[in-house]
Amino acid sequence: MTTKGGIEVERLVREFKNGPRAVDGIDLEVAAGEIYGFLGPNGAGKSTTVLMLTTLLPPTAGTARVAGYDIVREGPRVRASIGAALQEAALDPLLSGEEHMRLQTALHGLPKTEREERGRELLARVGLSEAADRKVGGYSGGMKRRLDLALALVHRPSILFLDEPTTGLDIQSRTALWEEVARLAAEEGVTVFLTTQYLEEADALAERVGIIDHGRIVAEGTPAELKADIGRPTVEAVPHNPAERERLAAVLERFGPRAGTSPRGAAARLERGEAQLAEVVRALDSEGIAIEHLQLHAPSLDDVFLAKTGRSLEGSGDPEPAAGEQEAVGAA
Amino acid sequence: MSSGLRTQVGQLARRSVLRTMRQPAQIVPALVFPLFLLAVNSGGLKSATNIPGFPTDSYLTFALAVPFMQGALFSVMNAGTDLARDIETGFLNRLALTPLRGAALLSGLLAGAVVLGLVQALTYLTVGLVAGAELVTGLGGALVIVALSVSITVAFGTIGLFAALRTGSGEAVQSLFPVFFVFLFISAMALPLELLQTPWFHTVASVNPVTYLLEAFRSLLFEGWEPEKLALGFGIAAAVLAAGMLAASTALKTRLVRT
Numbered sequence: 001m002t003t004k005g006g007i008e009v010e011r012l013v014r015e016f017k018n019g020p021r022a023v024d025g026i027d028l029e030v031a032a033g034e035i036y037g038f039l040g041p042n043g044a045g046k047s048t049t050v051l052m053l054t055t056l057l058p059p060t061a062g063t064a065r066v067a068g069y070d071i072v073r074e075g076p077r078v079r080a081s082i083g084a085a086l087q088e089a090a091l092d093p094l095l096s097g098e099e100h101m102r103l104q105t106a107l108h109g110l111p112k113t114e115r116e117e118r119g120r121e122l123l124a125r126v127g128l129s130e131a132a133d134r135k136v137g138g139y140s141g142g143m144k145r146r147l148d149l150a151l152a153l154v155h156r157p158s159i160l161f162l163d164e165p166t167t168g169l170d171i172q173s174r175t176a177l178w179e180e181v182a183r184l185a186a187e188e189g190v191t192v193f194l195t196t197q198y199l200e201e202a203d204a205l206a207e208r209v210g211i212i213d214h215g216r217i218v219a220e221g222t223p224a225e226l227k228a229d230i231g232r233p234t235v236e237a238v239p240h241n242p243a244e245r246e247r248l249a250a251v252l253e254r255f256g257p258r259a260g261t262s263p264r265g266a267a268a269r270l271e272r273g274e275a276q277l278a279e280v281v282r283a284l285d286s287e288g289i290a291i292e293h294l295q296l297h298a299p300s301l302d303d304v305f306l307a308k309t310g311r312s313l314e315g316s317g318d319p320e321p322a323a324g325e326q327e328a329v330g331a332a
Numbered sequence: 333m334s335s336g337l338r339t340q341v342g343q344l345a346r347r348s349v350l351r352t353m354r355q356p357a358q359i360v361p362a363l364v365f366p367l368f369l370l371a372v373n374s375g376g377l378k379s380a381t382n383i384p385g386f387p388t389d390s391y392l393t394f395a396l397a398v399p400f401m402q403g404a405l406f407s408v409m410n411a412g413t414d415l416a417r418d419i420e421t422g423f424l425n426r427l428a429l430t431p432l433r434g435a436a437l438l439s440g441l442l443a444g445a446v447v448l449g450l451v452q453a454l455t456y457l458t459v460g461l462v463a464g465a466e467l468v469t470g471l472g473g474a475l476v477i478v479a480l481s482v483s484i485t486v487a488f489g490t491i492g493l494f495a496a497l498r499t500g501s502g503e504a505v506q507s508l509f510p511v512f513f514v515f516l517f518i519s520a521m522a523l524p525l526e527l528l529q530t531p532w533f534h535t536v537a538s539v540n541p542v543t544y545l546l547e548a549f550r551s552l553l554f555e556g557w558e559p560e561k562l563a564l565g566f567g568i569a570a571a572v573l574a575a576g577m578l579a580a581s582t583a584l585k586t587r588l589v590r591t
Contacts, residue, residue, distance in 0.1 A: 055591045056425055075591035079429055090422030094354045095347065106343040107430035109336060135354075151426070 004068050004081075005032030005158040005191045007053065012062035014048050014215075022048040024215035025062065030193060030208075032158070035185050037206025038195040039301065045215040046195035047087055050163045053193065054084045067159055083152030084161040089144040093137030097128050097147050100136065101154065108155040122150040126180065142173025149180065159191040160184065166201060178205055199301040211305055218308040227299040232256065233274050234297040238265035240290035248291075251283050259303075265293070269303070337436055344432075344440020351414060352444040362406035362448060363455050366399035370460070373398070377522060387524055388466070388554040396460040397549035398521055400481045401542060403452035404488040405512045407445045412492025412505035415441055419500040419587065434584045438577065442489050449485030453478040466554050473552040476562065480548060483569040488512075490576025497583035519543040541568045 007030040014023040023045040030036040040046050051057035053066055055075040064071045067081035091100060101119030110118060123132050126146035136144065145165060152160060162181065166174040182205060184190040196202050202209045203223050211219040211226075219226055235255070239248045242264065249258065249266035256271040270276045277296055284291055352358060374392040381391050388394050418424045427437065457467075457477060467473055495505045519542035520528065528534040537543050548565025551558035 054429065056428060056589070058589060058591050072591050076431065079431070079590070082429075084429055086422055086425055088422055090426045092347070092351070092418075092421075092423055094351050099347070099350070103343050103347055104426075104430070106339050107427065107432050109339075109431060 005189065006030055006034075006068075007036075007064070007066050007159065007191065007193060009049075009053070009064040010062055012049070012052060012064055013060045014045075014052060014057065015060045021060075021215050023052070023059075026212070026215070026217050028210055028217060028220065030191060032191055033185060033189045034208065035181070035192040035194060035206050037202035037209040038193065038212060039197070039199070039202045039209050039305075040195075040212035041197055044212045046197075046212060047163055048215075049212070050084070050086065050161050050193070050195055054082060054086075054161055055079055080155070081157055082159045082161060083155070083157035085145070085148040085152045085163065085165055086161075087163045087167070089141075089148040091136045091139075091144055091147060094135060096133050096135055097123055097139075098132040100147060100151060101132075104151045104154045110154065118154060122153055123147075126150045127176070140173075142169050142176070145169060145173065145177060146180075149177065153184075157190070159193065162192065162194045164195055164197065166196070166198065174201070181205060203301055209301065211301075211308060213305075213309045219304055223301060226301065226304045229304070232269045232271065232303075233299060234259045234267050234269050234303070235277060235280055236265060236267040236293075236295045236297060237280075237284065237291055238293040240292045244289050247287065248284070248289055251287055251289065252280065254283065255280055259306075267297075336431075337433060340432055340436035341439045341443075344436060345443030348414070348441050348444035349447050352410070352448055358406075358410045359448065359451065362403055362410070362452055365406075366402035366452075366456065367459055369402065370395055370399050370456075373522070374463075380523060383523075383527060385524075385527055387550075390464070390466055390554070392460065392463060393465040393554050394524075394550065396456070396465045396553055397546045398516075399456040399460075400453065400477070400484065400549055401516055401521075401545060403449065403456065403481065404484040405509065405516065406452075407448060407485040407489045408492040408495075408512060409506055409509050410448060410492070411441060411445045411489035412494075412496040412508070413502045414444065415493055415496035416500060416502040416505050419496065420502065424588070428588050428590050434581060434588065438490070438493060438580055438584065441493060442486050445486050445489035446482055449482040450478065452485065453481035456481075467552070468554055468556050469552045473557075477549060477552050480545075480552075480562075480565055480569065483566060483573070484545060487569045487573035487576060490573055490580050493580040494576055494583050497580055497587045500587070515540060515542050520546055541572075544568055 009026060009028045011025045011027060012023055013021060013025050015021050026049065038046050038049065048057065052059050053064055053071060055071050055078050058072060066078045069077040069081065071078055098119060101123060102115060105115035105118055123129050126149060128143060128147055128150070131139065131143060136147065139147065149165070166177055169177070178201070181192055181194070185192050194205060206223065208220065208222050209226060210217050221229070235252065237248055237252065239245055245266060252266050252268035255276050256269045259267045259269040274296055374395045378391045380386060381389055457474060461467060469476070492505055495508055499505065518533070518536050519540045520537050525534070525537055525543055528537055544564045545568055548561050551561040
């Protein structure tokens with residue numbers, strides 16, 4: 001049985017009428033207090049998985065326990081244990097931050113005497129005290145996301161689901177949100193299930209990462225393990241003379257397959273790792289190709305994704321329809 | 333009602349009222365448009381009072397019943413559009429993650445309709461009386477008119493909620509407005525039922541519940557206390573409310589598929 005703060009998923013499936021399986025038999029385990037990154041392109045099945053784990057969408061098949069409770073049979077208990085900030089900050093533009101907190105604390109059943117204090121405390125924590133009485137319609141994207149996070153925490157959940165929490169945010173807002181999420185896990189022991197399509201987000205935050213594509217988990221492990229599993233760095237070179245780009249690419253391909261695209265040069269994944277770099281330099285020299293720029297890239301999660309799916313993560317997705325827009329088939 | 337449910341209804345009602353008060357675009361047309369039509373009709377159809385059997389000398393008094401119905405139609409749109417927006421933005425999912433009960437959600441959402449209905453009824457009645465309309469039942473009648481108007485507004489509001497929950501689209505809810513307006517036009521809106529001479533129109537108007545809602549208002553304005561007409565008016569409002577709530581509750585269960 002799952003521990004109180006953990007997540008356990010077995011062969012979870014979600015089918016929609018006239019569509020492929022959005023989630024196709026996934027298995028995963030998240031330990032209490034862990035930050036788990038669920039990485040994949042648009043349409044991979046990330047949001048559908050979150051909707052099922054947060055009890056907002058019944059699975060077609062399979063089981064899952066969240067905080068020790070079955071997501072189908074014990075929905076109310078699951079909801080009492082979790083907080084969620086779903087895709088797109090779902091806020092009322094006509095209410096202020098303070099009014100959102102008042103509504104959320106009351107609906108979660110906090111005693112009247114605690115509501116105001118809890119609201120103030122959370123608004124302060126996410127840096128919205130000064131904007132508390134302003135209507136949310138005037139908030140920036142980062143402020144909305146921070147309020148969304150604060151609202152998810154009003155009832156002190158042991159598990160937090162964040163569905164693409166930083167999509168569309170500038171780097172400053174993104175970093176601030178990452179810091180708060182990391183603090184929640186480290187200081188308060190909150191388990192975080194985070195979906196993202198940003199490699200750097202999964203890399204920076206998650207202790208373990210599950211990579212999902214077409215509804216299936218194609219790789220899972222710590223970011224370091226996944227990269228080590230791929231193990232091959234990429235060498236990228238830019239010729240001094242742009243006309244020699246094709247010749248350069250041909251030379252690099254002797255050391256491994258082409259990797260991604262280099263706007264002014266060429267890149268290849270080194271079959272035998274970084275030890276080949278010296279050989280690459282000698283080969284380019286013997287071919288008489290003058291090099292303007294040469295760089296060795298360590299393996300990234302994108303390389304992992306590429307290796308597991310044959311596609312690059314960046315821009316490889318399809319839109320994932322919202323649950324409300326889809327028709328279920330045989331919902332459990 | 334348990335204290336938890338009371339809190340939920342109270343908080344959602346508060347939100348609904350705040351939203352309504354902060355959207356002048358919802359309130360102003362619901363006040364201005366029916367009064368504008370009242371002014372046009374009472375001026376243009378004044379000579380209808382010369383038709384033998386017309387029940388009053390003042391067409392303004394006769395026509396004053398119509399704004400209450402038009403106001404109720406605006407409530408379909410406003411209540412439904414607000415809920416549809418909650419569905420579209422994902423706010424309903426946020427509410428679904430709390431221990432919120434469906435009954436609390438629907439009741440809370442209708443609170444905005446109650447406030448709007450109250451403001452509408454008081455405005456229409458005040459403007460009508462200031463313009464010279466009769467009110468033979470006095471202050472008591474005025475209170476019953478306001479109560480009936482609010483009841484009809486809330487009852488029609490449930491249809492808006494149902495449409496929003498079924499479609500999840502604000503545009504779909506707004507497309508209901510002309511459909512409901514047709515119901516108003518094929519009723520005894522411009523003439524009393526007994527003076528409608530075209531057979532098919534008389535038949536349609538006589539089975540149209542809007543006719544009897546208008547007659548309930550008119551009885552209070554220029555006929556006197558007519559218990560049967562009032563019972564029929566309040567009865568229709570109660571029936572629409574019950575049917576609308578049932579339909580909205582069923583649609584909510586489908587929309588909120590939380591386990």
